[in-house]
Amino acid sequence: MNKPGRRPTHAIVFGISGATWDVAAPLLAAGRLPHLQRLVADGCSATMLSVRVAGDRHYRPQVGWVTAATGCLPEHHGVTTFYQTADDCRRVTVWDAFQAHGRRVGLFAWPLTWPPKPLDGFVIPCYHARNDTTWPPELASVKRIERQQHEARQGREASGSLGRREWVDLSLHLWRNGIRPSAIPALGACAGRLLLARDPASRALALRHGKLEVSAAMFLHLYKRWRPHLGTFHSFLVDNVSHRYWRYRDPARFGERVSPMQGRLASAVDDAYVRTDRVLGRLLRVAPRDAMIAVVSEHGMAPEPSSNEVGEWQYMIRGPRLSALIGLATELVDTPIARWISYRSPPGKSLPSDAVSRFRQVRVVETGLPLFNVYEHGSDEIIVKFSISKQVPRYLAGDLDALHVEYNGRRLPFCEIARRAGRQRSAMHDQRGILVLSGPDIRPGVKLPDCSLTDFAPTLLAAVGLPAPGPFDGRILDVFG
Numbered sequence: 336m337n338k339p340g341r342r343p344t345h346a347i348v349f350g351i352s353g354a355t356w357d358v359a360a361p362l363l364a365a366g367r368l369p370h371l372q373r374l375v376a377d378g379c380s381a382t383m384l385s386v387r388v389a390g391d392r393h394y395r396p397q398v399g400w401v402t403a404a405t406g407c408l409p410e411h412h413g414v415t416t417f418y419q420t421a422d423d424c425r426r427v428t429v430w431d432a433f434q435a436h437g438r439r440v441g442l443f444a445w446p447l448t449w450p451p452k453p454l455d456g457f458v459i460p461c462y463h464a465r466n467d468t469t470w471p472p473e474l475a476s477v478k479r480i481e482r483q484q485h486e487a488r489q490g491r492e493a494s495g496s497l498g499r500r501e502w503v504d505l506s507l508h509l510w511r512n513g514i515r516p517s518a519i520p521a522l523g524a525c526a527g528r529l530l531l532a533r534d535p536a537s538r539a540l541a542l543r544h545g546k547l548e549v550s551a552a553m554f555l556h557l558y559k560r561w562r563p564h565l566g567t568f569h570s571f572l573v574d575n576v577s578h579r580y581w582r583y584r585d586p587a588r589f590g591e592r593v594s595p596m597q598g599r600l601a602s603a604v605d606d607a608y609v610r611t612d613r614v615l616g617r618l619l620r621v622a623p624r625d626a627m628i629a630v631v632s633e634h635g636m637a638p639e640p641s642s643n644e645v646g647e648w649q650y651m652i653r654g655p656r657l658s659a660l661i662g663l664a665t666e667l668v669d670t671p672i673a674r675w676i677s678y679r680s681p682p683g684k685s686l687p688s689d690a691v692s693r694f695r696q697v698r699v700v701e702t703g704l705p706l707f708n709v710y711e712h713g714s715d716e717i718i719v720k721f722s723i724s725k726q727v728p729r730y731l732a733g734d735l736d737a738l739h740v741e742y743n744g745r746r747l748p749f750c751e752i753a754r755r756a757g758r759q760r761s762a763m764h765d766q767r768g769i770l771v772l773s774g775p776d777i778r779p780g781v782k783l784p785d786c787s788l789t790d791f792a793p794t795l796l797a798a799v800g801l802p803a804p805g806p807f808d809g810r811i812l813d814v815f816g
């Protein structure tokens with residue numbers, strides 16, 4: 336029964352991108368996720384089914400997290416592609432609803448919060464952001480730290496040595512920003528593992544663990560300073576590690592040969608959940624005693640033994656080299672995001688009118704096909720993504736390193752504009768995400784039937800006594816005692 340007058344005023348949303356009960360349930364049973372275990376015992380839990388855009392085979396985090404924030408389906412909130420931004424969202428979010436009732440919010444890495452709008456509280460956008468803008472603007476150094484870490488992983492995990500220097504820089508930066516006490520032991524452990532890592536995969540993993548620790552330290556620092564009524568923290572460790580390291584968890588299924596490295600990485604996915612649970616524990620210690628706590632994933636994760644990706648390796652686009660190839664080195668600013676690139680013009684300038692057609696003219700010599708899918712996003716952004724399909728026999732044969740690209744009569748090796756980033760993925764997004772809700776009015780120890788991601792926003796707002804700010808596609812779940 337809904338008794339809005341008695342609802343708590345504070346809520347914490349802990350987003351674990353890519354979390355699935357398939358991994359979490361055995362870990363809970365083994366007592367390895369004690370903080371999540373307590374919330375499950377004290378509250379309601381469910382498998383939360385993700386949503387995807389009609390015609391899209393993927394459950395996308397950008398679409399999913401906006402659905403969670405608005406309680407609406409993609410066709411209603413308007414975010415239907417991987418490269419959209421907060422400006423494209425047409426529906427009211429849960430943080431808008433908090434603000435409308437005079438409640439402060441603090442958002443840390445909730446996807447699609449860039450560009451951040453002025454509000455009472457703070458907004459640190461996630462890795463989809465096109466620059467370091469935060470709200471308030473003086474928190475840009477926090478975003479800069481996050482971006483440096485992203486770049487450290489993207490650009491340097493193949494070599495490793497520069498990653499260590501980056502790590503020292505980051506630690507100093509954190510120290511100067513007053514983010515010390517809670518983070519130091521965990522950061523020290525990550526730095527030690529980075530130094531000891533013997534292969535690129537182990538180094539990449541140590542950097543990802545470091546990112547979780549740094550993000551958690553920064554969020555706790557901001558949370559204690561602002562005390563928001565709605566505090567949200569998102570981690571992408573589970574999603575990242577699942578994509579990349581599931582093969583080591585289940586080596587026989589992937590034909591992975593048994594080696595010392597495979598042995599070292601066999602527990603990487605489970606370990607990502609355990610580390611994330613520890614961060615959850617730190618958040619619970621600073622949360623108000625009567626706060627609503629929600630743990631949520633926007634989609635689950637499942638092994639992908641027959642990958643849709645081509646070849647043995649993943650490739651990243653070398654943004655500056657590509658803009659130089661098409662003769663626009665000084666007219667375009669690149670922002671690498673996941674495995675695609677956003678190109679914008681420098682401040683005060685507009686995009687060259689023929690930039691899109693120039694990107695589209697870049698072809699693979701061996702196949703004669705365009706190398707990129709190119710999208711125009713509004714009038715100020717071009718999105719560039721590899722177009723390397725398994726349907727093309729030459730690509731299916733692998734060895735993409737040996738290809739050549741051509742633009743306007745100029746030829747160069749594929750690897751001049753593409754960089755190996757790591758092994759082909761071994762898990763992909765799955766419909767079945769997780770939901771756990773715990774708070775003063777929430778029924779304890781209840782396993783709910785499967786629900787929809789669209790149910791999250793209406794249920795969260797009801798749980799803190801706020802009225803629906805607009806129409807929802809979801810419903811209020813039966814969680815109240």
Ligand SMILES: [Zn+2]
Nearest residue numbers: 353574575578
């Ligand atoms: Zn993912």
